[in-house]
Amino acid sequence: MKRIWVAAVLPLLFLAGCSGERPTDAEFFGIARQVLQFAERDARQNQPGRVADGPLYVNVASFRTAANRVTGLELTQDSVSKALGEPTDAMLEQALLCDTDQGFGGCWVRKYGVWVNLNLVRHAGDELTAFVRSTSTNRTTRPTDFCDRVWVLDFRKEGGQWRMAKQRLQRDCRQPES
Secondary structure, three states: OOHHHHHHHHHHHHHHOOOOOOOOHHHHHHHHHHHHHHHHHHHHHHHOOOOOOEEEEOHHHHHHEEEEEEEEOOOHHHHHHHHHOOEEEEEEEHHHHOOOOOOOEEEEEEHHHHHHHHHHEEEEEEEEEEEEEEEEOOOOOOOOEEEEEEEEEEEEEEEEEEEEEEEEEEEEOOOOOO
């Protein structure tokens, strides 16, 4: 009798300890738009030298991978792009360029824009953490180089809405690496 009771109760205890409901695709897209806006604004405001006044490039595939992982759905690249406002989709090698052949040297983001990549997302219950990288061009050095900033953004679901609760700068191109 004990075995039957344990067999019946154990799965319920396991489910009670799970991370809860997954965010819907609409909820995740709301979070993703906040992540993208934060990363772009930060990159443009905190780039060394002249402002990054070029276009916004986004690795839409990185947002799609995160969306699929968090929501449990198989979302299309097009649906994710539309939810993000249809930014220019670019992989790393399409947006970040380095001159190795001409002898001038230097690295820069195409057209001196900003490139954003969603590195990782973790979800547990009513909390979600996003690791996002933005890259712009550091024009204070010769030859030019990339300016990478990596943020850890924590979101919490409060009153049915996902809101950014905390931001931590994990990597800043303006600070020497230790």
